[in-house]
Amino acid sequence: MKKLFVPLVVVVAAMFVAAPIAIAEADYESTMLLVQKIFYFHFATWMAMTVAIAVCGIASVIYLFKGSKISDWCAVASAELVVVFGVFGLFSGSLWGRKAWGVWWQWDARVTMATMLVLIFLGYLMVRKYGGPGSEKLAAAMGIFGAATSPFVYKSVDWWRTIHPQTTVMRTLGEKWPGAWLLVLFCSAAFVLLTVLLLTARVRLEAMRSRLDEMYLALED
């Protein structure tokens, strides 16, 4: 991963430079006009968040059953990313909602779901911070259950109420508007790569912290 890190930084940086230019040049959608352009980053953050949730769930399972430290670091790093991308997505969604729905906040299915998922992973971070010794294990349980409950949150909130653009928008977008579809995919790829990048950096930080702790302990002995 160390060798790949710098090239990856360059690639992601290039993608994030290219994306706004491509978005600026993309066609206007006839009903939403300018505000529709938020969508490219908005959708991409949710893709990144989904990836982070999956990583957190899987890493938590591995940590709980195998006890490998690196998976614990992966889990905490991805939980933090879920919160970061979740909050970013909520902000961009709120900006869009102000224009499209006329309100900053709407108890719509996807908004509620995103809020709940952010809450779950904030809970994960809280138990790590305030759980005292051995809290990594408790957090791992929260990671597993949080990841497992996400599909249910998705489904239940969907049934509860929906005024959000349906997921069918995504399905028909490819046929109706191939240019935009490609751009959405490009932005999503950029965000997912950014997730990988941040994850690696954060895991490295965690590894160094743990080494420092060990050195302190060795010094005291």
Add this chain to the structure above:
Amino acid sequence: MRPGFVEVALLVLKKDLAIEFKSREIVYTTLFFAVACVMIFSFAFVMEEGVPVQGAAAGILWIAVAFSGTLALGRTFERERYGETLRALLLAPASRPAIYAGKLLGMILLMAATEVILTPMVAFFFHAPFFARPLLLAALLGLGTIGFASVGTLFAAMLVRTRTRDVLLPILLYPVTIPVIIAGVRGTAALLQSPPEEPVATLWIGLLTAFDVVFVTLALWTFEPLMTE
């Protein structure tokens, strides 16, 4: 010979029920708390003419169930911690998942006992026709309780070791059990319509069943590594 899974679960359940029958501490305090909850809601949801807000009953019932359930969860494990019996329980030559199952059964029974009194009370105070479809309501409450208690029992058990367990339990439990609360409230609200919307309620019962299966399985699977120090 090691006792079987069902045997151990029933033994743990019997132990918990015996303690509870002696003191009746959790049942009484939980029930009183639930009643107090409903009273507080009545100040918020009963309008000036003395008529409750339309459709408030379903939400009030489920919030009272969830809040009082959290209280009961905290207490059952606090009792184990206070008597320092949890370690003994875990040291017993029995399978850990069976111990969890016993604890879970006890929890479900406790919550059910509260619900048996709480549901008619909310129906009475808020003029809610809860008993138009008693079987569907029972299914919603039963499955919802299993889902809530399955996650709650595991979390309460693992939090026993921490100093901040009282605050951490609701912080962890509520977000994870959001689907249960949504399904319970929406399903019950569908039953309160006139005429009751049975297909909607069955839809939510389906979701609750899937949730229960997934979470009871997950909890049985993770209880062992979580309780090992």
